[in-house]
């Protein structure tokens with residue numbers, strides 16, 4: 001495929017299509033509900049029962065027939081939540097509590113604040129609408145209905161919703177296994193004092209965190225020195241244990257950039273260099289693994305902001321495709337006013353912005369220093385402003401932004 005790689009820059013859409021071509025879902029696994037937060041549901045699940053399972057009271061009060069309201073009714077039973085009631089005779093009422101099952105015959109509840117109890121019984125004001133303060137059986141879900149669709153990310157509410165239906169285990173996609181390889185002899189881990197010429201490896205922990213948010217399991221995070229053979233060995237090892245191999249840095253054109261050559265030795269470089277800023281030298285390809293298959297490869301540009309933006313634009317949809325999660329295919333887009341001015345050249349610019357509401361309108365403010373080495377610009381960014389190539393943007397112009405939401 002190297003022959004097919006154009007010297008020109010590829011646009012984002014072309015690169016995304018190339019990366020996602022032929023991607024199939026990872027297997028599913030059944031896991032305990034308590035472990036399922038953030039995971040992607042692998043099958044559409046039906047409601048196993050009506051919820052609520054029986055008509056029950058929405059208030060602490062008195063259950064009765066609506067037709068009997070407007071007089072004093074003898075109290076013939078007391079129904080706390082969790083206890084089965086007796087049938088209710090006409091002309092009587094039951095003391096009842098929130099969540100308790102309605103006695104057979106009763107069709108309504110009156111809350112206790114408007115009822116007075118005497119030795120004769122409860123004085124129930126009338127008239128009363130049938131069904132008052134009653135939560136009907138099956139109001140929320142009816143047995144056999146679709147409870148949750150395959151492909152959704154299980155948030156806390158979905159976990160509760162599944163629990164309400166009695167699901168103790170759920171089928172989810174297993175986490176895609178990712179190896180993360182940083183490159184560059186200048187890098188040392190945080191915690192190690194810096195010698196002259198060194199900087200801390202910030203991209204590796206950052207991408208580890210982002211990949212976890214995108215649903216991946218980072219099974220290996222290694223640092224590779226700037227050496228062709230070491231890079232080849234690290235890529236080959238990573239490809240044999242991973243669904244995706246990700247490298248950071250070393251994909252540009254300097255003599256110390258060994259990643260592309262190593263990739264070409266072990267597999268194919270499908271596409272290299274994008275017409276986006278930051279993140280131009282991104283590389284996509286495949287590595288022959290020891291099982292005889294091909295492992296996906298994404299080479300992110302090394303500048304910290306290029307890595308960060310590249311992860312949102314490429315790793316998020318890739319992890320989404322592997323887990324068959326449609327919501328992860330693209331970042332949510334909004335049209336907002338620019339609170340800054342800028343001019344682009346031949347690359348589309350993905351600027352880090354924060355969004356605020358002014359006069360009922362969303363306004364995007366860009367961080368002052370948008371250089372791709374300045375990670376500070378990402379810390380408070382809640383969106384990327386997408387400024388196409390060769391544009392002049394003035395304050396107040398309408399622009400597209402992509403929200404940074406996992």
Ligand SMILES: Nc1nc2c(c(=O)[nH]1)N[C@H]1C(S)=C(S)[C@@H](COP(=O)(O)OP(=O)(O)OC[C@H]3O[C@@H](n4cnc5c(N)ncnc54)[C@H](O)[C@@H]3O)O[C@H]1N2
Pocket residue numbers: 182183184186187199200201202203204248249250251252253257278279280281300301302303304306372
């Ligand atoms: N002559 C040219 N030089 C460069 C070009 C070009 O077109 N012609 N492109 C520039 C652009 S744009 C980018 S982006 C960078 C990307 O280069 P690489 O992907 O090969 O990355 P490196 O050279 O390895 O590193 C770039 C930069 O980022 C720092 N870095 C790398 N990894 C990490 C890490 N894990 N944690 C923190 N910082 C990291 C590294 O020290 C460099 O400063 O190339 C331009 N050059």
Ligand code: MOO
Pocket residue numbers: 276277278279280281301303305306372373
């Ligand atoms: O594309 Mo590089 O990421 O501009 O710095």
